[in-house]
C-alpha cells in the first residue's frame with residue numbers, strides 16, 4: 001500500500017459525536033447540542049485538521065516526510081499535531097505572543113514544535129517562511145465532514161454555528177442545498193447579489209413568511225423535525241452508544257437553514273447583512289475560535305441563511321449556563337451559538353411553530369475555567385454577564401421571552 005493510500009486511511013471519518021438534549025420546556029420545539037468536545041482532540045478543529053490534511057495530500061502538496069506548518073494559537077494546533085503524528089509527518093506551529101509552556105505543552109506532547117512570534121499578526125508571514133507545507137486554515141479553509149454526519153443523525157429545521165474560518169457554515173450550507181429538498185428556493189438570502197433589504201430582514205423577528213415550519217408540501221416527518229433517538233443523550237451523561245449510522249432519518253420535503261452566530265467586532269454580521277464580501281472591522285474578536293476582523297475567504301455568504309449578532313457578554317452567560325446544564329467547561333464560542341439558538345427558539349415559540357434546532361458545542365476544556373467562566377476575566381473586559389443571565393433565564397424558562 002502506498003504512503004498516500006495509508007494516509008487517506010488514517011484520515012477516514014472518525015466516530016460520530018453525540019447530540020445532547022437541551023432541556024427546553026417549550027412544547028413542540030427541541031434543542032439539540034452537537035457535542036464536538038467529544039472529538040479525540042476535544043474540539044471541532046479535529047474535523048478541520050482532517051479535511052486540511054486530506055486536501056493537501058490529495059493535491060500532492062503533502063507527501064511522505066513533508067514538514068507541515070500552521071499559524072494558530074488555539075485548538076487547531078492540537079488537532080493538527082495529532083494527525084501529523086499519526087501520519088508520521090513533522091509538524092511546526094507558529095503561535096502568537098510570548099513563549100508559553102502551557103500553550104506549547106499539548107502540541108509538544110504530540111511530537112509537534114511550537115514557535116512563538118510577536119506581534120500576533122506576524123504569525124502568518126512567519127509560518128510562510130518555514131520550509132514545509134503551510135496548511136493555512138484560513139486561506140485554504142477546507143469544508144469538512146460535519147454535515148454528512150449530523151444530517152445522518154437528525155433532520156433539524158435550523159443549525160446554529162459560529163464562523164471562524166467559515167468552513168463549518170459552508171459545509172452545512174452546501175450540504176442542505178444539495179440534499180435538503182427545496183432549500184435553495186426558500187433560502188432567505190440565496191445569493192450575494194440579493195438586495196440589502198432582503199438581507200437586513202433575515203434576522204430574528206422576521207416576518208412570518210420566512211417562518212421555518214409548516215410550509216405546504218412538507219412531509220409529516222419533516223413537520224416533526226425527524227430525528228433518530230439513538231444519537232441523543234441526556235445532558236451530563238447517558239449512553240455512549242452513538243457509533244452506528246444505520247437507519248439515518250430521511251423524509252421528502254425536509255429542509256434546514258443555517259444560522260451563524262457572530263460575536264462583537266466580527267466582520268461576518270455586517271459583511272453578510274450589507275452584502276459586502278470583503279468587509280473588515282479590523283478588530284479582533286474576544287470570543288476564541290469565532291468572529292474575524294475581516295470576512296475570510298472560506299466564509300460563503302450565499303450558503304448561510306441568517307447571521308445573528310450576539311453580544312460577547314451574552315455568549316459568556318450562555319457558556320456558563322451550558323456548563324451548568326451539561327457539566328462541560330465549554331468555550332464562549334459554544335455559548336454564542338447557544339444564545340442565537342435560544343433566540344431562534346423564542347421566535348419559533350412566539351409564532352406557534354414547532355421544530356428542531358441544533359446548536360454546536362465547539363469545544364470544552366479546563367482552560368476555559370480561567371476565561372469565560374471566571375468573573376474577574378469578564379469584569380476586566382467590561383462584560384456585564386449578569387444582565388444577560390437574566391434574559392437567558394427568560395429564554396430557557398417555560399414563559400419564554402413573554
Ligand SMILES: Cc1ncc(COP(=O)(O)O)c(C=O)c1O
Nearest residue numbers: 162163164165166168289333362
Ligand atoms: C461553536 C463554534 N462554531 C463554529 C466554529 C468554527 O467555525 P469555522 O469552521 O468557521 O472555523 C467554532 C470554533 O472552532 C465553534 O466553537
